[in-house]
Amino acid sequence: MRAVFALSVVVATVAACGSEQDFSAKLSSTETTPPGTSPTTSEPEPVVDTGAPPTDPTTPTTEPPVDTGTPTTDPVDSALTTDTGTAPALPEEPVADAGFDSEWSPLDIVQLDGSASYDPDGGTIVSYEWSMIDAPAGSTAALDSTTRVDPSFFADLAGDYTFELTVEDSDGLWDATPDQVVVTTTPIDGMYVELSWDADADLDLHFSRNGADLYDRPDDVCHCNTNPSWGAPGTADDPSLDADSYGFGPETITVDSPENDTYTVEVHYYGQDGYASCVGNCPDTDATVNIYLAGVLAASFTETMTNSDQVWEVATVTLPKGQVTESARFYQTTVLDCF
Ligand SMILES: [Ca+2]
Numbered sequence: 001m002r003a004v005f006a007l008s009v010v011v012a013t014v015a016a017c018g019s020e021q022d023f024s025a026k027l028s029s030t031e032t033t034p035p036g037t038s039p040t041t042s043e044p045e046p047v048v049d050t051g052a053p054p055t056d057p058t059t060p061t062t063e064p065p066v067d068t069g070t071p072t073t074d075p076v077d078s079a080l081t082t083d084t085g086t087a088p089a090l091p092e093e094p095v096a097d098a099g100f101d102s103e104w105s106p107l108d109i110v111q112l113d114g115s116a117s118y119d120p121d122g123g124t125i126v127s128y129e130w131s132m133i134d135a136p137a138g139s140t141a142a143l144d145s146t147t148r149v150d151p152s153f154f155a156d157l158a159g160d161y162t163f164e165l166t167v168e169d170s171d172g173l174w175d176a177t178p179d180q181v182v183v184t185t186t187p188i189d190g191m192y193v194e195l196s197w198d199a200d201a202d203l204d205l206h207f208s209r210n211g212a213d214l215y216d217r218p219d220d221v222c223h224c225n226t227n228p229s230w231g232a233p234g235t236a237d238d239p240s241l242d243a244d245s246y247g248f249g250p251e252t253i254t255v256d257s258p259e260n261d262t263y264t265v266e267v268h269y270y271g272q273d274g275y276a277s278c279v280g281n282c283p284d285t286d287a288t289v290n291i292y293l294a295g296v297l298a299a300s301f302t303e304t305m306t307n308s309d310q311v312w313e314v315a316t317v318t319l320p321k322g323q324v325t326e327s328a329r330f331y332q333t334t335v336l337d338c339f
């Protein structure tokens with residue numbers, strides 16, 4: 001330890017006085033000088049191991065090893081004033097990247113992608129935090145994870161879904177500016193009808209042709225007649241109830257290529273939790289029906305429904321004119337199932 005320490009003094013001192021080349025030459029000379037040969041008078045004394053206690057590097061030696069005639073520089077001060085490149089860099093905040101905005105269809109399962117998030121100082125992303133900022137009115141969509149790099153959600157209605165991502169890096173820092181991504185869902189079917197509502201109730205969407213009564217099979221599409229075979233051979237003109245929901249909905253009906261006809265859209269307040277009645281009084285709920293034709297919102301209706309067995313005839317849709325005519329008719333029914 002002692003010899004090493006003495007050598008460090010020489011290094012610091014020589015570096016302070018001149019070039020590293022000078023030091024190398026001196027070190028070589030010291031190591032290779034044969035016994036009995038006197039070193040040159042300019043050789044630094046501390047290189048020789050005299051068995052003396054270590055010299056405090058902060059204390060200038062009384063006999064500088066090399067007298068070049070220049071002012072003696074304190075090695076410690078010299079190091080402090082010249083070593084500007086080794087100060088540790090301050091850690092930087094990570095950058096959140098929620099991925100590209102994208103377009104989908106309603107009822108798609110959409111996967112988000114936060115993997116382009118990064119840490120500018122070379123650290124790693126250790127935490128992801130997603131939140132839903134906005135969604136179509138009446139949507140009950142939710143991410144299957146708020147902490148995974150690539151969570152998914154079921155796009156239950158047409159419209160825009162906005163999500164925000166914030167990330168944490170291995171320095172324990174969070175991004176200063178969360179990133180947002182917008183997922184837009186647009187119906188691609190010839191006809192797309194959606195029903196949403198805002199209370200814990202069981203509402204049912206009905207879609208019929210030929211002036212059929214509620215629950216007529218096969219002409220009324222609903223929870224007990226979800227995908228009847230209509231019209232021409234093949235399924236392109238067949239309607240489909242995509243989900244029967246209760247709680248807070250929603251329900252949708254799609255027809256890829258509907259035949260020219262007049263269709264009727266109705267909403268039945270069935271009850272609650274799948275039962276044809278409610279626990280206590282049925283809650284009032286605002287029901288909204290959106291009718292899309294060829295991917296474009298053709299009409300939107302909202303009414304307050306108040307009790308079990310209530311039926312709201314919303315509108316008729318006539319193709320190929322694409323005419324939507326509001327019905328705004330309410331009645332009570334005693335029919336609760338297909339026949
Ligand atoms: Ca960082």
Ligand SMILES: [Ca+2]
Nearest residue numbers: 203204244245
């Ligand atoms: Ca329902």
Ligand SMILES: [Ca+2]
Nearest residue numbers: 230231232234
């Ligand atoms: Ca068919």
